Amino acid sequence: xxxxxxxxxxxxxxxxxxxxxxxxxxxxxxxxxxxxxxxxxxxxxxxxxxxxxxxxxxxxxxxxxxxxxxxxxxxxxxxxxxxxxxxxxxxxxxxxxxxxxxxxxxxxxxxxxxxxxxxxxxxxxxxxxxxxxxxxxxxxxxxxxxxxxxxxxxxxxxxxx
Numbered sequence: 001x002x003x004x005x006x007x008x009x010x011x012x013x014x015x016x017x018x019x020x021x022x023x024x025x026x027x028x029x030x031x032x033x034x035x036x037x038x039x040x041x042x043x044x045x046x047x048x049x050x051x052x053x054x055x056x057x058x059x060x061x062x063x064x065x066x067x068x069x070x071x072x073x074x075x076x077x078x079x080x081x082x083x084x085x086x087x088x089x090x091x092x093x094x095x096x097x098x099x100x101x102x103x104x105x106x107x108x109x110x111x112x113x114x115x116x117x118x119x120x121x122x123x124x125x126x127x128x129x130x131x132x133x134x135x136x137x138x139x140x141x142x143x144x145x146x147x148x149x150x151x152x153x154x155x156x157x158x159x160x161x
Contacts, residue, residue, distance in 0.1 A: 007065045012141070014061035019134045021055040026127050033120070042107040049104045052097060063089060077140040084133045091126050091133075099123035 025048050032040045063085050070078040099119050106116040142148045 004069070007069050008145070010061060011065035011069060014058045014065065015134065015138060015141070018055060018058040018062055019131070019138060021051055021058060022127055022131050022134065025051060025055075026124065026131060029120075029124065029127075038107075038110060038112060041112070042104075042110070045100070045104040045107040048100050052100060056092075056097075059088070059092065077144050081137045081140050084137050088130050088133050091130050095122060095126040096130070099126070 028044045028047070032044045066078075066081060066085060070082060074082050099122060102119055103116065103123065106112070106119075139148070
Protein backbone atom coordinates (compact mmCIF):
# COMPACT_ATOMS: atom_id res chain seq x y z
CA UNK A 1 0.00 0.00 0.00
CA UNK A 2 1.51 3.34 -0.97
CA UNK A 3 1.91 6.25 1.44
CA UNK A 4 -0.88 8.39 -0.02
CA UNK A 5 -3.47 5.60 0.18
CA UNK A 6 -2.40 4.90 3.77
CA UNK A 7 -2.73 8.61 4.66
CA UNK A 8 -6.17 8.82 3.02
CA UNK A 9 -7.34 5.74 4.91
CA UNK A 10 -5.98 7.09 8.21
CA UNK A 11 -7.56 10.49 7.54
CA UNK A 12 -11.00 9.08 6.74
CA UNK A 13 -10.96 6.63 9.65
CA UNK A 14 -9.72 9.12 12.25
CA UNK A 15 -12.13 11.80 11.02
CA UNK A 16 -15.05 9.39 11.24
CA UNK A 17 -14.07 8.34 14.76
CA UNK A 18 -13.80 12.00 15.84
CA UNK A 19 -17.17 12.87 14.32
CA UNK A 20 -18.86 9.87 15.93
CA UNK A 21 -17.25 10.61 19.30
CA UNK A 22 -18.48 14.20 19.31
CA UNK A 23 -21.91 13.07 18.15
CA UNK A 24 -22.08 10.50 20.95
CA UNK A 25 -20.93 13.08 23.53
CA UNK A 26 -23.63 15.51 22.38
CA UNK A 27 -26.34 12.86 22.28
CA UNK A 28 -25.48 11.51 25.74
CA UNK A 29 -25.29 15.02 27.19
CA UNK A 30 -28.60 16.19 25.77
CA UNK A 31 -30.39 12.96 26.66
CA UNK A 32 -29.25 12.94 30.29
CA UNK A 33 -29.83 16.67 30.69
CA UNK A 34 -33.42 16.28 29.46
CA UNK A 35 -34.00 13.34 31.81
CA UNK A 36 -32.45 15.38 34.61
CA UNK A 37 -31.13 12.52 36.75
CA UNK A 38 -28.04 13.91 38.57
CA UNK A 39 -26.40 10.48 38.89
CA UNK A 40 -26.69 9.88 35.14
CA UNK A 41 -25.43 13.38 34.35
CA UNK A 42 -22.38 12.76 36.54
CA UNK A 43 -21.79 9.37 34.90
CA UNK A 44 -22.00 10.87 31.40
CA UNK A 45 -19.60 13.68 32.32
CA UNK A 46 -17.13 11.09 33.61
CA UNK A 47 -17.47 8.99 30.45
CA UNK A 48 -16.94 12.05 28.27
CA UNK A 49 -13.66 12.80 30.05
CA UNK A 50 -12.58 9.20 29.42
CA UNK A 51 -13.76 9.54 25.82
CA UNK A 52 -11.33 12.41 25.33
CA UNK A 53 -8.63 9.72 25.30
CA UNK A 54 -10.16 8.55 22.01
CA UNK A 55 -11.29 11.91 20.62
CA UNK A 56 -8.06 13.89 21.03
CA UNK A 57 -5.81 11.37 19.22
CA UNK A 58 -8.48 10.95 16.51
CA UNK A 59 -8.58 14.70 15.92
CA UNK A 60 -4.78 14.91 15.96
CA UNK A 61 -4.54 12.07 13.43
CA UNK A 62 -7.21 13.70 11.27
CA UNK A 63 -5.47 17.06 11.32
CA UNK A 64 -1.98 15.63 10.81
CA UNK A 65 -2.95 13.34 7.96
CA UNK A 66 -5.03 16.10 6.36
CA UNK A 67 -2.08 18.48 6.57
CA UNK A 68 0.21 15.85 5.01
CA UNK A 69 -2.30 15.12 2.24
CA UNK A 70 -2.89 18.78 1.39
CA UNK A 71 0.77 19.59 0.80
CA UNK A 72 2.66 22.77 1.62
CA UNK A 73 0.17 25.16 -0.03
CA UNK A 74 -3.38 23.83 0.12
CA UNK A 75 -5.85 25.22 -2.40
CA UNK A 76 -9.59 25.00 -2.94
CA UNK A 77 -11.45 22.49 -0.79
CA UNK A 78 -8.26 21.42 0.99
CA UNK A 79 -7.63 25.01 2.09
CA UNK A 80 -11.22 25.31 3.35
CA UNK A 81 -10.90 22.04 5.27
CA UNK A 82 -7.65 23.22 6.87
CA UNK A 83 -9.24 26.53 7.88
CA UNK A 84 -12.16 24.67 9.50
CA UNK A 85 -9.80 22.29 11.32
CA UNK A 86 -8.01 25.26 12.89
CA UNK A 87 -11.36 26.41 14.30
CA UNK A 88 -12.18 22.86 15.47
CA UNK A 89 -8.81 22.59 17.23
CA UNK A 90 -9.12 26.01 18.89
CA UNK A 91 -12.69 25.23 19.94
CA UNK A 92 -11.56 21.92 21.42
CA UNK A 93 -8.49 23.20 23.25
CA UNK A 94 -9.95 26.46 24.52
CA UNK A 95 -13.57 25.49 25.24
CA UNK A 96 -14.44 21.80 24.99
CA UNK A 97 -11.63 20.08 26.92
CA UNK A 98 -11.63 22.59 29.81
CA UNK A 99 -15.46 22.50 29.87
CA UNK A 100 -15.51 18.68 29.97
CA UNK A 101 -13.06 18.64 32.88
CA UNK A 102 -14.93 21.38 34.75
CA UNK A 103 -18.34 19.79 34.20
CA UNK A 104 -17.05 16.39 35.31
CA UNK A 105 -15.65 17.97 38.48
CA UNK A 106 -18.87 19.89 39.24
CA UNK A 107 -21.14 16.92 38.46
CA UNK A 108 -18.97 14.66 40.63
CA UNK A 109 -19.66 17.03 43.53
CA UNK A 110 -23.35 17.18 42.71
CA UNK A 111 -22.99 20.94 42.15
CA UNK A 112 -25.51 21.64 39.40
CA UNK A 113 -25.41 25.38 39.92
CA UNK A 114 -25.34 28.42 37.63
CA UNK A 115 -21.65 27.88 36.82
CA UNK A 116 -22.34 24.27 35.80
CA UNK A 117 -25.27 25.18 33.55
CA UNK A 118 -23.48 28.18 32.01
CA UNK A 119 -20.49 26.06 31.05
CA UNK A 120 -22.84 23.27 29.91
CA UNK A 121 -24.56 25.63 27.46
CA UNK A 122 -21.18 26.81 26.13
CA UNK A 123 -20.01 23.20 25.78
CA UNK A 124 -23.13 22.18 23.85
CA UNK A 125 -22.80 25.18 21.52
CA UNK A 126 -19.08 24.58 20.89
CA UNK A 127 -19.68 20.84 20.42
CA UNK A 128 -22.44 21.47 17.89
CA UNK A 129 -20.18 23.94 16.05
CA UNK A 130 -17.43 21.31 15.85
CA UNK A 131 -19.95 18.72 14.69
CA UNK A 132 -21.05 21.00 11.84
CA UNK A 133 -17.47 21.91 10.88
CA UNK A 134 -16.33 18.28 10.86
CA UNK A 135 -19.42 17.31 8.86
CA UNK A 136 -18.61 19.98 6.26
CA UNK A 137 -15.04 18.70 6.14
CA UNK A 138 -16.27 15.16 5.60
CA UNK A 139 -18.53 16.33 2.78
CA UNK A 140 -15.66 18.21 1.13
CA UNK A 141 -13.35 15.23 1.57
CA UNK A 142 -15.88 13.02 -0.19
CA UNK A 143 -16.06 15.60 -2.98
CA UNK A 144 -12.27 15.67 -3.27
CA UNK A 145 -12.14 11.89 -3.65
CA UNK A 146 -14.98 11.89 -6.18
CA UNK A 147 -17.31 9.84 -3.99
CA UNK A 148 -19.92 12.59 -4.18
CA UNK A 149 -20.36 15.35 -6.73
CA UNK A 150 -21.08 19.03 -6.26
CA UNK A 151 -24.79 18.35 -6.10
CA UNK A 152 -24.27 15.80 -3.32
CA UNK A 153 -25.35 12.79 -5.36
CA UNK A 154 -23.12 9.79 -5.67
CA UNK A 155 -21.37 9.87 -9.00
CA UNK A 156 -21.50 6.11 -9.20
CA UNK A 157 -25.29 6.25 -9.42
CA UNK A 158 -25.25 8.65 -12.36
CA UNK A 159 -22.58 6.90 -14.44
CA UNK A 160 -23.84 4.98 -17.43
CA UNK A 161 -23.49 1.23 -17.08
